[in-house]
Amino acid sequence: MSPKTMMAGVVHALYDSSIRSKTIDIELIENDPDQGKKVLTAVEEGLQTCNSFFMSVAFINQSGLTPLLLTLQELERKNIKGKVLTTNYLSFSEPKALDALEQLKNIEVRMADTSSNAPGFHTKGYVFFQKEWVRMMIGSSNITAGALTRNKEWNVQVKASSKGSLSQSVMDAFETMWNDRKTIPYGDIREEYVRQYEQKQQMQKKEEEERAWVQEAKKLQPNGMQQAFITRLRSLLEQGAHRALLISATGTGKTYASAFAMRELRFERVLFIVHRELIAQQAKESFARVFQNRTQFGL
Template identity: 30%
Template sequence: MQDTLAYYNNNADAFVESTFEISMEELYQEFLPLIPEGGYILDAGCGSGRDALFFDKNGYRVSAFDGSEAIASLAREKTGLSVQHRYFSDIHESSTYDGIWACASLLHLPLVEVPDAIGRLWHALKPDGVFYMSFKIGTGERIHNGRHFTDADESIAERWVQDLTGLEACRMWRTDDRRPDRDDQWLNILLNKAPASPEKLTTGGKDHHFLPKLCQAIKAADRIDMAVAFVKTTGLNLLFPDLVGALQRESDPARIRILTSDYLDITDTGSLRKLVLLHDHGAQVRIYQSQGSSFHLKAYLFAGYVENQQMWGKAFIGSSNISRQALQDGLEWNYQVDFPPDSGYLEAASRFDELFQHPNVVPLTDNWIDEYEQRRKPPEQSVEPGSDEKQEVPTPNEVQQEALEALDLTRLEGYRRGLVVLATGLGKTWLSAFDAVQVGARRILFVAHREEILYQAAETYLRIKPNSRVGFYMGKQRDRTVDILCASVQTLGKETHLERFDPRHFDYIVVDEFHHAAAPVYHRLLSYFAPQFLLGLTATPDRTDRSDILSLCDDNLVFEYPLFEGVKGQFL
């Protein structure tokens, strides 16, 4: 090693000049995307400082060192950076750098010293960091032009890195030497360190949100139990997509149980209506009727199984109710209990089972919500973080506002049916909900041919009309006494089901994907009902039978805003 350092000290000028301008762009593209913006990079064995300078100019924080004192001095002059004179044996940092770059540097160490140097650098790398190093292709040690080289191939490199603690991924690939007078091949090695194991305590605030941990646990769990003093629509909206996703898994839907309360009348009715919608997806939702007593639980329990059927459990016990502030940026402490090894999870799960069967606990229904809405007197001032949150009512965008004006005008002209064409992404369902409010509709029917569209429509309508009863008419579900009915055309379109409704039962009917309306099942439904207004919606009306479809809406094309216009107007 001393001979190699002597070589570089004696030939520093020539070495720096011959390597400083070499383009390493392809390797940068492999390394830098894995470093966080403004991350801290160690250029270990930096040579001319070429790479350290590139990192610095691209906004990264950089430390650089080289074992040759002469080269370190020239690199300082060349780059203006504080390049240190250090050896690999001087590396004692711990979890300091987001990235470590050891390009063609470790190869000058004796073979016996390489694993220790890699270990030192690895220890200096932060969790979730990335470590790049390179060696010339070969299988041993050699002396060439007064320098010592340790060459490596993939099998040698694998032995060096296989025991690194927290190694999450290792990628190796070969490249040709970038210098025009060389025909060597290089082995490139890129190591990813696993993220740090999550802290037991989530403290909230801007940098330590509780929400990501909950969402991650929901996605991983087979059993999900939540018990909270209150639920706000603002918070439930944040969890709802992941909860629905867990219930709709094709292979193994999750079992979800949610328990909240009427304590202090803080839980808003909009969130309760949405919990009923979650019940329609398959969740069990119950209410603890406090009857003047307190109910201060904030507990989230998750469980699943690993490949050998060993059960795992995770509990979060703390201060967060289901509100936006409590889940996102409020200062809330929630402590994580993991089983195994901590049996505290099992105790919490057992207590939840008991509480779910408590005499004060009742199933959540639309009737219960109606009664609660009548007697509810929420506190005039906030009693806990997020307790006074209110979900902002969405408003129409410019295109939807134009369409609403056109719909209002068409009704003034005497039309009772109309077709609206909006490109996908412009919010057809939102438009229909806004228009239903505009006409003051009391009972609404939303018809589509796919369940996922019906579920999405139900969520949308609850955002616009949060105190409405929402139900479904599809599969085995046959809700009738609701304000908004989302119905499968395949089910409701059958005569035996149509006859269960008076033709004038619905004030306002929406038929989504109206380009399918030429089918007989649509004809039966459209011929049977006589609402105050029927709205057909489509994004793709250009069919050979377009005139037939339009005739089902009394030949009334109310409004059209196709894809090109959406892009041109920067709405898409």
């Protein structure tokens, strides 16, 4: 590409789109299903035509890496070198995806450690070198299936000389992060990162279960019989009674009635007695749903 040809592309992209150019050197890369556009296509094209590359992305998961693996394996066979910089920020990246990258002999993977009060890490940049030229795609796309194929993403792709100030600035910024003392080879930090990742997954699972409990509890409302029971029990208590008896047919919801009553009347301690362990376990689960799992239960 000659400087004149490149300048025509710059004029077309930044000054007047009606001025024709043989090349498009600056363009927006996005996912657009209606036009069959995917960010993934631009990444694949960059990999397939480069002599070397580097990527700096905050998040990498298996669903985003899998479509790129065949291309990356082909680069391994050709011994085309690459660097991938990611982070333990939010413990989001999947270890199995990082392991797959680490196994490629031509790729070096490093992880920026943000766990010790370091600033967050949220870069998304793909840089592909071809002789004296460089293709840079910088924007919003991580290596996830959604980011590369479906989500609303904006990335600006620039084709420029590797001697240009923009190219130099991007390369300098990457090298600064790559060589930072808090940037560690993934193999050295893997064990600790896997532990952090698994802890986060467990926390997320617990939070999801708690949200499910809350949603289910919101749906759980006393039926007519149960509401009448609560009203009558409250009246008896106000009259000074210490005992009450509910007689109702099997399957009408007596266990839930007792749980609703204990919740509505704010009893602090409850002893629920039945004649079989299985029924006690089922009752415990019913009480937990009604109380949104916010109190302690024992069997």
